[in-house]
Amino acid sequence: MKSLRIISVLFMLSFFLTAAAQNKESSKVQKPVRSFTVGDTIPDLMLSGLLNHKTGSTSLSEMRKGKLLILDLFATWCVPCVRALPELNKLQDQFKDELVILPVTYQSKAEVVEAIGRNSNLKANRLPLYVGDSTFRKWFPHRGLPHEVWIDSKGVVIAISQGEEVSAETIKKALIKDLILPVKNDDMNFDISKPLFVQGNGGNGENFLSRSILAPFNDRLSGEDKRSFDPEGNMYRYTATNASLEQLYRLAFTKGASPFYNRRTTVYKDIDTAELTEPDGRLAGRAWITTNGFCYELSLPKALPAERFYEAMMADLNRAQDKITVTIEKRKIECWRIVRVTGEDKSNRLKEIQKSFLFKGEARNVPLPSVISFLAGFENVAPILDETGLGKSLLMDVEFIKNEYPIKFPAIEEIRKCFKRYGLDFIKGEKEMDVMVIARKVS
Structure with missing residues (x-):
């Protein structure tokens, strides 16, 4: 009987301890944080x-x-x-x-x-x-x-x-309590990876200018873009929100490599660049893109190699709007050429297992394409052509890529000195290349 009482007491004790633990645990569960809008009073923080x-x-x-x-x-x-x-x-x-x-x-x-x-x-x-x-x-x-x-x-x-x-x-x-402003109400359900304006994604699509889709600036969307590929790497959809026509054409012209775009490969024919280029300044830029921005999507039923997709995109943009037309022409352009000056291949393939890093302010083990990308990123620099055929196999120690601000374009002799250590040179020349010619559309 005594042992039975002990068992009963232990059972009741374990019950209350379990209940207490559950209450303690439940007290840790936080209520969802609510959102506030105009007219709400927010708590202190x-x-x-x-x-x-x-x-x-x-x-x-x-x-x-x-x-x-x-x-x-x-x-x-x-x-x-x-x-x-x-x-x-x-x-x-x-x-x-x-x-x-x-x-x-x-x-x-x-x-x-x-x-x-x-x-x-x-x-x-x-x-x-x-x-x-x-x-x-x-x-x-x-x-x-x-x-x-x-x-x-x-x-x-x-x-x-x-x-x-x-x-x-x-x-x-x-x-003076006389402020009335439009409420900035971003669409929090928008998913850039899904088709634009389909099933309410980004809106109902009532403003289509063409079925492929070209629509005006949408103040509930931010400026974003996304390229969609199938498992084989072929491209079947491109979506952009609140982008300028020049940005869209630039992507198509460069076959998706717009970071390497160079303004010297664009010719404006009978059209002011100010009509196509977003001005500097916060207020001016916002006002300009509100009038000149577009939401665009090209979705193909069958995926294409990226190069062919961008060709289709260029043709589609020319068809879908009545402001400008773009053609690709061959013209001789002043450029910088990276060439081999010795027959010896000085690429250091043993370095390929190492990572690029900064050492005492200098870049080490940098692949040649990354060096070119760095140089091409400066405004008003002529196009840079890699004629070496080395690609990523050449990893370079580059003194002119420094961990400093502001970043300045290096002196040409400094660039040449660096390249010559690898049997290369950085020389000025002329080459016939594709040029994007932008002209006003004639109605």
Whole structure:
């Protein structure tokens, strides 16, 4: 009987311990974070790890105390975001007693500090930076950056806008409670890997200009593109959102190698380049792409080798719009040629197992195509042709690829000196090559 009581007590004890453990475990389960929109009052939040801030931490309520707060959700890789920082700093100075502008990024402190070291706008920024964010991005879901959230002194969201809406004029209106802005409402269900406008992906597709698909700028989509291939590497679909016609033609002309595109291989015939090229400046660029941007998709029922797909894309673009026409012509172009100057193959194939790396500021074990890509990336440089046939088999130690900012195009003699160590030379010449001729379409 005594042993039975002990067993009963142990059973009851284990029951209560299990129940307690379950309650403790269930208490750890967090409720889903809700999102907020215009008119909502947001809760307070402790902001720790602030950069450019006297204490490094404060509460959200303390930061906006008696002031208008603008959360500038950004990233250091976002060119329009970083380009806007000098203007945001000026606005903060102009409204210093009535306004707080807080740039917010999901990126870690290490990422942001590294970016500050190589970018002049980030380096000159005096605004506090909130890094490592995991809350605001859930409170205010978005796809495109920058994403601006306007919060009044009572914690009420009064606007959610595009970056270019942050100006002295709109801030003055917000301060007198007279601000009315279109709500930036990104389509969070959009999937760039699926067909555009089919089954509601990116919209209902009512604005088709052609079935292949060419549609006007869509303010709910950011600028993205994707190429889709079958298992054999053949291409069957290309999708781009909010791109200019010149960007689309450039991709088709270069057969997908647009990073190696060179403006000297483009001829503008009876047309102003300003009509096709996005201007510098945040406001001007946004206004231009809104009028001149397109959402485009070419999807073929049968996959083609990439080269043939881009030929079909070029023809399709010429057919689908009435602004310009593009032809490919052969012309002699001034260029840089990389040639062998000795019969000896000095490629170091033993290095192929090693990785490229920086040593004392110099690039080591860099494949020849990567060296060419580096040189071709500078503006106003003539096309660079590799006539060596070595390709990736040549791994080079390159003094002129340095870990420094700003990056400058190396002196020609410095380039030639480097190439000559490998039995090569970097010489100027002329060669007949394909040129993209852009002309106004005649109706």
